[in-house]
Amino acid sequence: MTLPHGFVVVLDRHTRVLDDGRALLGGNPTRLIRLAPRARPLLTGRTVYVRDAASAALADRLLESGLAHPAVHALPCHPGRRDGDDPSCTYVIPVRDRAHQLARLLDSIPSGSPVIVVDDASRRPDLINAVAARHHAHMVALPVNLGPAGARNAGLRHVSTPYVAFIDSDIVLTAETVPTLLRHFADPQVAMAVPRITGLATTEAPGWLGRYESTRSSLDLGAHPAAVRPGTPVSWAPSACMVARVDILTETGGFDERMRVGEDVDLCWRLVRDGWRIRYEPSVEAAHEHRAHMGDWFARKAVYGTGAHPLAQRHPQNIAPVVLAPWSTALVLALFAQRRWSLPVAGTAWAVATARIARKLKDTDHPVRHATRLTADGTVSAVAQGSALLTRHWWPLTVIGCLASRRMRRATVLAAITDIALEYRRGTTRLDPIRYGIARRLDDLAYGAGVWISALRGRSTAALRPRMVLNPRTPQRQPARKASPQGRTSQAR
Incomplete structure (x- = not known):
């Protein structure tokens, strides 16, 4: 399966064009791709337009490596769409005792869209039935939860349509949320697309x-588009709002009904394992009614953490709380450790890693400069992961360590401050540092307790x-693949 003519991809904001367009550096994991002479003209600025087999193969390669993302608003509207209504997509809404929220959600769905409301054994099913009937939704009543x-x-x-939109009852959609997500399915390898929550x-x-x-x-995956893939910054997608191909979900068995939490993570990782793509599209949003009362909020965060062990049973390679290379572990x-030798050892680890990466980039212009930037990014990531390990995943052990060691107390304070500083560096917080820090620590305590x-x-x-990762995938020289109709690294099953 190849990308259709008219498909457009744009390089990721972190992808660097090197050597006057002869090479690309970026992706997840980071890699160096050399473009063959006939492939270079296909990259117009930072955009590839699919016009033939060669451009389709290049665009596909860039998508697969995370070097580029679909320019979703440049893609044609989904064929089934008519005046905001898309009869090719059915909305499925699971609900239990949230009649008011259900009515609010149904008001935000385009009129005339097929809608299925699944009453998951509500205590007042008459209220759910009344709301569904008022909005002409098909009702499915479950006798047990x-x-x-x-x-x-x-x-x-x-569902009898080719696409399904799963929407939680505490969500409110915009008019463009689902229609925009449907554009991603112009890529025949996309199985699912999700908006920003x-x-x-x-x-x-x-x-x-x-x-x-x-x-x-916990549901907001950030402001930038991404491929959803384990081991990357966007490693999973929440089921609060997602659009998917019905035939693929049917083949995979849908959600694992044995899981009361983490079922969305499990589904994402199974789809990726089978060779499908999942797209995160933050240009459209779905508004979620977050919990704002302390008791409910804290309990929900702990519930999220209880999904860790079931996921570890099913996907042991993806669930580690921290993934580090040897050099970043040493750093x-x-x-x-806070010893006299700490800074020299950390500096040596950083220098060795930079030198190794520079050797792999030796055929590019300014290899040391690029290697320094990559190592600096890796250092920030490693420090952030180490801080999260102390204050989130391992906090019960951290508490015990703090009782016995002054050095551990200093390390914990440093980790907590570093965590908040990295968040404020992004400039996205709406709280002062004190209240943000308190909320962040409570969040970590609840989630860690659940784990x-x-x-x-x-x-x-x-x-x-x-x-x-004993053999981390550092930047590699990879030739652009020859254009061919079968130009995929793997075929979905």
Whole structure:
């Protein structure tokens, strides 16, 4: 399967064009791609327009490596769309005792769209029935509570259109959310597309927890487009709002109904494992009613953490809380050790890593400059991961260590401050540092507690063990593939 004519991709903001357009550096993991002479004219500025087999092969390669993303608004509207209505997509809404939220969501869905409301054993099913009937939605009533995964699968079995949009009842859509996501399916390898999840403006949202969630929500994957893939900055996608191909979900069995939490992460990783693509498209949004009361908010964060062990059982290679290379491990350990030799050891590790990367980039202009930038980015990532390990994933061990060691206390304070400083560096917070820091630590305590609860229940430390990449994929020279109709690194099954 190849990209159709008219498809457009744009280089990622972190992708660097080197040697006057002869090479590209970027992607996840970072790699160096040399463009063959006949491939260079296909890159117009930072854009590739698919006009023939050669440009389709180049665009596909850039998408697969994370060097570029679809220019979704330059793609044609989905063929089934008519005046905002898309009869090729059915909306499936699982709900339990949220009649008011359901009505609000249904008001935001384009009129005439096929809608299936799955009542997951509500205590007042009459209220759900009344709202669904008022909006002409098809009702599926479940006699027992199956949870989000089971409710979505029950709705999926009633879908007759080629695409399905799973929308949680506490979401409000914009008119362009689903139609824009459907454009991504011009790529025949895309199985799912998701929007950015933002905070819904409610009377409770202006509170400090509401403002924290608008900055650091567990469902908000950021402001930049990405391929959803384990081991990358966007490693999963929330099921609060997602659009998918019905035939692919049917083949894979849909959501794992044994999972009450983390079922969306599991589905994403199974689709990627099978060779499909998932696109994160932040140019369109879905507003989510975040929890703003302390008790509900803290409990929900802990529930998120309890999905760690089930995911570790199914995807042990993807669940490690920290993934570091040997050099970054040495650097972080040296810094947190706070000894006289800490800075020399950390500096040596940094210099060795920079020299190794520079050797791999020796055929480019300014290899040391590029290597220095890559190592600096790796250092920031390593310090952030180490800080999260102390304050989030391993905080019960950190507390014990702080009781016995002054050095551990200093390391923990440093980790907490570093964590907040890195967040403020992005300039996205809506809280002062004190309240943001308190909310962030409570968030970490709740999630970390959930991870430890799941590990104890499962009698396994798999979800808590860091992973060291002994042979990290540093920048590699890779020739652009020859253009061919079969120009994919793997075919979806």
